Amino acid sequence: MGSAAADAVLPLDASTFAAESRAVVDFLEVYYRDIESYPVRPDTEPGRLRTLLPNVPPEDGEPVDVILEDVRRHIVPGLTHWQNPNFFAYFPMNASTAGFAGQMLSTGLNVVPFMWAASPTATELEGVVVDWMARLVGLPERFLFSGGGGGVLHGSTCEAVVCTLTAARDRVLSSLGHEAILRLVVYASDQSHCTFQKGARIVGIPPANLRVIPTSAASAYGLTADSVRNAVKADVASGLVPLYLCATVGTTGLGAVDPVRDLGEVARRYGMWLHVDAAYAGSALICPEFKDYIDGAELADSVSMNPHKWFLSNMNCCCLWVVSPGLLTSALSSNPEYLNNVGREGAAEVVDYKDWQIALSRPFRAMKLWVVLRRYGAGGMRAYIRRHVDMAKWFERMLDADERFEVVVPRRFSLVTFRLRPRHGGHDDMEALNRKLLMAINASGRAFMTHFVVDNKFVIRMAVGAAMTEMRHVQDAWELVQDKAKEVHATP
């Protein structure tokens, strides 16, 4: 590939493109083959990379193999390997061959479907693929384009939350006046993702008007309709305006599920926008055995889920569906002269996705999700999800059968939450003990898990769902947990 120094930059010369891209494919092939040899979480100190790289970019271009060698030497050893099959932290962030292929096509074609006219089939494929996903997940017809609703692919749940909050807010402010922004109130549970509160702050909801409603073990950490109703009533009585309720199917900390139908009824009663955040568990909803978890979705105004988590669609891809696209587009549209379509005046109505999101420009994400769905098929995806759920079930059974451990919240999907029980009579500092256990597990490099705290309990989260995870990895993790538990119990 030689030095590029002397040559003019020819960015898309077809044969250079092919040769260098193949070199990257080879690099990644080796990475995937060897991935289990890396500690899942690296042992590195802050600032190390700065000492290895110069302060300025090179003046002359460098060959691709030199760059790849630096990736191998300097970057890879300091990464947390999210694709390592022993990654059980946070939630999974699935890469796949099909997700990668779709991303390559999107990145290679590099079209920008911000308006229909700016890339017609890219816009239309997005409409097709969000409808496909809505049907798979089992959403009511009103979330499909054919039912008067529709979907869009965002980069993240927070973006979906900001856009739907803005739509809900502007619907109310258009009748009450902008001053009413000070009286708007939003509701979510103490288990909701932090992204919701962040989104509410971004759109200008007064911080004092974010209601974080407590949950408890009695409802398996799901919101109850009563608790929401009581909070709403109190706010209405003080002259405030209930705006938006966020329900979660599969919370981040514990995998808890809010009752969509019950909350939908409360939302309807008080004229609130109901959003259902199924970022993680939305993928499981493609299996009939999980569909009860979105019973009542017809009462929601919007639903979102992230195929980049547990649906093999590489970062990033978030499906957002809404019942009333007009509310979204009236809050988010912009029609400057430089985007008017000369030659298409008076043409049939089309979807201009710039008005369904925060940014103007946007990548061709539909290609990625479409390739994933075609390559693996609905049946393949169901089998994939069930494999992880089965592994999580097995891990939960092992914990149940071992008296040293307690499963803290019953597993719903593929997330298992557990902790060491107190030893003799409960005099241990359980937080310290479980914290030590988690540190020992992660320091081994053989698995990476994270934690949560609920009702003052320090809980270890085992989130099964990395793309390469097989039964043997979950078995290894269980052995590791047992070994480390023994060590931790043995040390004073």
Next chain:
Amino acid sequence: MGSAAADAVLPLDASTFAAESRAVVDFLEVYYRDIESYPVRPDTEPGRLRTLLPNVPPEDGEPVDVILEDVRRHIVPGLTHWQNPNFFAYFPMNASTAGFAGQMLSTGLNVVPFMWAASPTATELEGVVVDWMARLVGLPERFLFSGGGGGVLHGSTCEAVVCTLTAARDRVLSSLGHEAILRLVVYASDQSHCTFQKGARIVGIPPANLRVIPTSAASAYGLTADSVRNAVKADVASGLVPLYLCATVGTTGLGAVDPVRDLGEVARRYGMWLHVDAAYAGSALICPEFKDYIDGAELADSVSMNPHKWFLSNMNCCCLWVVSPGLLTSALSSNPEYLNNVGREGAAEVVDYKDWQIALSRPFRAMKLWVVLRRYGAGGMRAYIRRHVDMAKWFERMLDADERFEVVVPRRFSLVTFRLRPRHGGHDDMEALNRKLLMAINASGRAFMTHFVVDNKFVIRMAVGAAMTEMRHVQDAWELVQDKAKEVHATP
């Protein structure tokens, strides 16, 4: 590659990954080789793709070659080909071999650097590469991490605007109270990107408090300090609070430049946040001959530019630099328990990029920009930019030398704005004539340009900057413009 129907989904089997990824590389190699054979803008009707694809995803997985064949038959013919060297519309959206390689590495590794601990070297590479870019662009030291500031890679300018508006807003509201949101005012010119007004609406600035300040030919459509000062004074006199001023270096419609130093002085005087949006022209600032355009940047609070436009960094990648990261992170941070770092309590301070942006999760964009800078070098990138500027200069000279045409606003970078002059004595409907000319150019499939309207003039925009564009394409475009002008003049 066979049918995946009967097999279990093995999403990252290394050899399947390599084989299927090579098939996609081959596909794209052919696409780039043949790209000039496609009309730049497709001739297609809304809804066509829906008639070609089924309403539901396949139940069984399909082989990659079948999927690629469908991309070739159904998707590619209906795309606007942004990478076609005859694409002169909007602004360029550069793909490149290095940008693609960087995206492949990012997508393949698929790590999520939302916190330092979630992928240390990915976070640190971002810090390194935004500092590299800041130096290249010529930003003052205070925008670098070493100078107390710092940068982040977003997906879009609108995201950068929303985040900095939120930071500016919350700084003011923390002292004046949330009620003051009703009194906040933001300022930009009538040439600013629509994204700015959209961002201001999203963060809850009252629509009545968005000041769109007129510009004129006298200042080459740049804002004047006087006009901003007058608007601000009037608002202050009515008890309003000036919050944020957006200056643009290289506007979308005409490539106009706002005077950063003058506006910085006004912003300082009234305690406003000054943001410099150099989305398109930021790339040109790496050449010393353009650096005057950001003279005064030390008076700004934030600066953004999009390497995905004219800097070979495939969708999407937006650099945002701020002088005071603390203002950004205090407005955007969230620290739920499930993200606390067990084993790193009390460790050295690190950058957690989730607090620099809207979303929690985020892709490893730094890899892409780093590969681009290394592969082409600073010198290569300057030469690349200058090549486009030279081509635009040539096109402008041709227009100047042809009495049928008028260059509407003097070219600053690589955007040329022109129109047909009135023929005999000015009785033509100039808008209709130029609209007809643009339609004829685009209908030919041999070039794609867009338009703008300024001072009631319908202006055709010729934005040079697609990655593959060479002199011969610009010459062809000039011939096309001449031919179509002749046709348009000849028809009644």
